[in-house]
Amino acid sequence: MKLLLIDRDSTDLSGIRWFLHTYFPGDVTIEISTTINEALQSIQQFEPEVILLNIDLFSNNRLTALYRVLQKHSGTILAMTTEPLFKNAIKAIDLQVAHLFVKPIDLEILKQKLTAISLRTPKAEAAYQEATDESFYYQLFLDNKTCNLETNSHFTMIEPEHSEMFNKLYNWLQQTPIYSSMRIYPLSERIVCLFQTNDLEKDVRTLMKEWRLTNNSSLNIGIYDGEPTTMKNMYTLTKRALHQSFYEGFGHIFYASKQLETQTFDPLLTPEEQQLLISSLEDGNIEAVKAFLYRLSNEGIYYKQDDLRIHLTSVLAQIRRFMLKYKLHEKAAIEQNYRQLFHLIIEHPIFYTILNGIISFTQRLIELAHEARMEKRADYVELAIEIIDQQFQDSRLSLPYVAHKLGISPNYLSTIFSKKQGLPFKRYLQQVRIQNATKMLVETDFAISEIADLNGFEDSNYFIKIFKQHIGITPHRYRKT
DSSP states (O other), rough: EEEEESOOOHHHHHHHHHHHHOSSSSSOOEEESSSSSHHHHHHHHOSSSEEEEEEGGGGGGGHHHHHHHHTTSSSEEEESSSOHHHHHHHHHHHTTSSSSSSSOOOOOHHHHHHHHHHHOOOOOOHHHHOOOTTTTTHHHOOSSSSSSSTTTEEEEEEEESSSGGHHHHHHHHHSSHHHHGEEEEEEEEEEEEEOOSSOOOHHHHHHHHHHHHSSSSSSEEEEEOSSSSOHHHHHHHHHHHHHHHHHHHHHHHEEEOOOOOEEEEOOSSOOHHHHHHHHHHHHHTHHHHHHHHHGGOTTTTOOOOOHHHHHHHHHHHHHHHHHHHHHHHGGHHHHHHHHHHHHEEEHHHOHHHHHHHHHHHHHHHHHHHHHHTTTTSSOHHHHHHHHHHHHOOOTTOHHHHHHHHHHHHHHHHHHHHHHHHHSSSHHHHHHHHHHHHHHHEEEEOOOOOHHHHHHOOOHHHHHHHHHHHHSSHHHHHHOOO
């Protein structure tokens, strides 16, 4: 295997190279690049099968020469970053990286990933020796005007539920009784099977059942069931059909003639959606979180994979805010789970598994936040300020109301709020309301009584009084000046 390491930190790269040379099973040739120009030259001359790069090298402007080359790279790309940020997740998705590491890299996991890649990638010579027709791979990937598939043969593709079982699946297929009626050709992640049978569906269902019984895992099988065409077209359409496993899971037969129609949507959360998520988390309303996430998997509606993954990293950003407020990131196990969830979102092949992972993690955070409130470990002042910012227009908002929402006594909240902010809760609330009122006086033609009501003052005379105390003049004069 030829591996290219790209990062500005040559010390880190040297350590990774030493580890892989020492412990990686099998032969591996490693090159190091510490600049963009070196990386471009190495990709062209070294022709690496696997690239491990620091994704932080790319600024917001992705239209660099290296970025464009990586997007066209036919091998596997692994990436690393100093922090699992939303913007880095988008870069990883754009480059279709197989795994995104967070520095410092867990070298054992790196070794596992490279081992899996090595097992999945067939050696060209071995593939030709095992194939009964050496021209098969040319027909599969190169345009050919004629169909070279025998009349009684059926083009299918098989993929295992777990990528680490790919090698086992290939060997198992060669030992099954059905092997005598098919020819198999391994690819990087799937196996092409050319069945010679009069009852294809019965044979593939038998295959799936036997694999499940002997290996306790599932297969997906794609079947080309269209008009005769080139091997390349059959491969392309069948592979596209197998992509439906993202929505349907494993243990299915997918037909090339039955393609899902995917829809695009704006993957970034709107301010209203952000507010809904934060409110649901603060209220401990896991059902609201579930409803928000499950709307993405409504029956009969399929959104594009990349849009869904970006959307869910945006959801994760709001969950991160919630963690920081209650200092949950300081718990090593929770922080590790958060990072694992980040990888799950951008890498896992099954959408439903990703959703359940987010819900399970969120449920745990809600429980821990409740415990933090009970133990008074949360930053109640910051939480109180957030409630004020969100609800200052409500005339019912008060110190007792906020204290009750936070699960602490009004006296305790009053004491810590004044100590941290340097002014009483009531005075701070008035400031927020008056500040917003001044904007409305300038930017709108609303009546003063209406502005008072929209900013939490039920009595317009009281509003005028408080306004004059804070600003020095009446609202009417403020608007005129």
